[in-house]
Amino acid sequence: MDGENRGASKPVPDNLKQVLNELQMLALSRIESFGWELRFVRRPDSQHVTPVVSNSEGTTIGVLEEDGRVNLEHEVRLRG
Numbered sequence: 001m002d003g004e005n006r007g008a009s010k011p012v013p014d015n016l017k018q019v020l021n022e023l024q025m026l027a028l029s030r031i032e033s034f035g036w037e038l039r040f041v042r043r044p045d046s047q048h049v050t051p052v053v054s055n056s057e058g059t060t061i062g063v064l065e066e067d068g069r070v071n072l073e074h075e076v077r078l079r080g
Contacts, residue, residue: 016041019049020064027068028053038064042076052076 016038020028028038028051035056042050051064063074 016051020051021066023068024051024064024066027064027070031070036062036070050076 017025017028019041020038028036031053036053037056039052039054039061042052052061053064053070054061060072061074061076061078062070062072063076065071
């Protein structure tokens with residue numbers, strides 16, 4: 001990642017669930033029973049994280065909002 005500067009941001013931990021709040025953890029537990037999983041976490045600034053989940057086929061992605069809702073009408077763009 002040439003030229004990328006993350007400044008003083010802490011790295012995203014290997015265990016992505018560490019960055020989720022209690023409502024997000026409850027929601028993730030619920031949707032995992034339907035085959036969804038936490039794929040990655042984006043941190044556009046040092047304050048907020050954007051947990052991204054997908055269905056088992058990988059055909060649908062959603063954002064796990066702070067209140068535990070799964071937002072399927074998000075603005076997350078995937079590379080490639």
